[in-house]
Amino acid sequence: IPLSTIVGTIAAxxxxxxxxxxxxxxxxxxxxxxxxxxLSAILLNELAGADIGTIALICNLSRELLTLLTIPLLARYCGKLAPITAAGATSIDTTLPLISATLGEKYVIFAIFHGIIVDISVPVLIWLLYL
Structure with a gap:
């Protein structure tokens, strides 16, 4: 699941x-x-400048909010793992309660594992792009 999130996001x-x-x-x-x-806004502010850092803040906050609003729809029309993938790094914290309520407790472990791997990848991938 984390690999799907990372590859899909980069492709998009x-x-x-x-x-x-x-x-x-x-x-x-x-x-x-x-x-x-x-994290991404701070890293990109330092690496790419204030404009990119601000765009990162707005885009990543928008991803979280859009996910929170669409978790039930994603689960119904795109499958049980779609809300976890859409949540990205937030599947371990802010979106976890809604993921649990929508998908059931058996998907919580998937969401936590996914969130840990994707969280760890954020600074690694951003720094790799600026080496």
Whole structure:
């Protein structure tokens, strides 16, 4: 599940960069926040500047809020793992209660494992993009 989230997000960011004035590297770095807006915004503020850091904050906060609003719909129409993947790094904290309520307790362990792996990948992937 974490690998699907990481690969899918990076692929979507690459596609989005074709229509976005932000360069590919920054677009992928912003997406690699995976909803972890506090960390990704600070890292990108230091690595890419205040503009990219601000965009990262807004984009990753939007990912979390959109996920919170759509978890029941994602579970119903896209499968039980879709809300966990959409939650990204937040599947271990802010979206976990709604994931548990919607999917059931047996999916909590998947969400926690997913959240840990994706959380750890945020600083690693962002720093790799700026080596």
């Amino acid at each position: 960011c690459c596609l989005f960069s074709l229509f976005c004035p932000v360069p590919l590297r920054e677009t992928v770095a912003i997406g690699c926040g995976f909803g972890y807006y506090s």
